[in-house]
Amino acid sequence: DNWPKMIGDITFKDVSFSYKNGEKVLENFNIDIKAGETIALVGETGSGKSTIVNLACRFYEPTKGQILIDGTDYRERPLAWLHSNLGYVLQTPHLFSGTIKDNIRYGRLDATEVDIIRAAKLVNAHDFIMKLEKGYDTEVGEGGGKLSTGEKQLISFARAVIADPRIFVLDEATSSIDTETEEKIQDAIQKVLKGRTSFIIAHRLSTITKADRILVIRKGKIVEQGTHSEL
Ligand code: ATP
Ligand code: MG
Numbered sequence: 001d002n003w004p005k006m007i008g009d010i011t012f013k014d015v016s017f018s019y020k021n022g023e024k025v026l027e028n029f030n031i032d033i034k035a036g037e038t039i040a041l042v043g044e045t046g047s048g049k050s051t052i053v054n055l056a057c058r059f060y061e062p063t064k065g066q067i068l069i070d071g072t073d074y075r076e077r078p079l080a081w082l083h084s085n086l087g088y089v090l091q092t093p094h095l096f097s098g099t100i101k102d103n104i105r106y107g108r109l110d111a112t113e114v115d116i117i118r119a120a121k122l123v124n125a126h127d128f129i130m131k132l133e134k135g136y137d138t139e140v141g142e143g144g145g146k147l148s149t150g151e152k153q154l155i156s157f158a159r160a161v162i163a164d165p166r167i168f169v170l171d172e173a174t175s176s177i178d179t180e181t182e183e184k185i186q187d188a189i190q191k192v193l194k195g196r197t198s199f200i201i202a203h204r205l206s207t208i209t210k211a212d213r214i215l216v217i218r219k220g221k222i223v224e225q226g227t228h229s230e231l
Helices: 049-056 079-083 100-105 113-122 126-131 149-163 179-193 205-209
Strands: 010-018 024-033 038-042 064-069 086-089 167-171 197-201 213-218 221-226
Touching: 010 049, 024 049, 024 221, 038 049, 038 205, 049 167, 049 197, 086 149, 100 113, 100 149, 113 126, 113 149, 149 179, 167 179, 179 197, 179 205
Parallel strands: 038 197, 038 213, 086 167, 167 197
Antiparallel strands: 010 024, 010 064, 213 221
């Protein structure tokens, strides 16, 4: 269609946000992110990290203020403009009922079997998929119920690789993930971040240290920011 190609600059301009009937989570929150930058968000539980990335993904919209992508308020564009340029791996990853293959291909109907397997191999999901009864044709069950959180995250990584988005969001699961899956996820992160504007909420210091900028969030505010060596 006629919407401009996304570059990937993101600005939060005086963004305030509260969930329905809830207290203010963000108040006059400002950040300016250049295309290709990796931003890590750190801060204690409940500080607002997931809320910030959920707003960037437009799963929610600001109550006040604006989120600009390439200088334009994202509400001036169709949701599909953002979502066709966005990849995400969420804290509680969601899969759609359907097969593993459908879930990786999601939104990219032109992706071939070869593309799907290549993406799954890149993010280290191929081995566990092949151990499932029907491999890539395994039905994941409603919401992906048959898979662990870590496995669902790996499927989400593969989906992001296929989509090749300008913006990538990772909200790493806090729930228990076995060490082997955790290592696979760490490796997938490095592969998927490259060349995209990225927000990462990660638990491993090694992941965070590679970010261009680290924002320390407390009660919905940036209390410190800089590179790992500056902080
Ligand atoms: P964690 O490290 O535990 O993931 P977080 O930094 O991601 O925490 P958020 O999930 O952004 O924190 O939560 C910020 C605040 O918003 C918290 O007080 C939380 O209870 C509240 N909150 C989060 N999601 C919702 C929701 N869907 N509805 C209502 N309140 C919410
Ligand atoms: Mg969170």
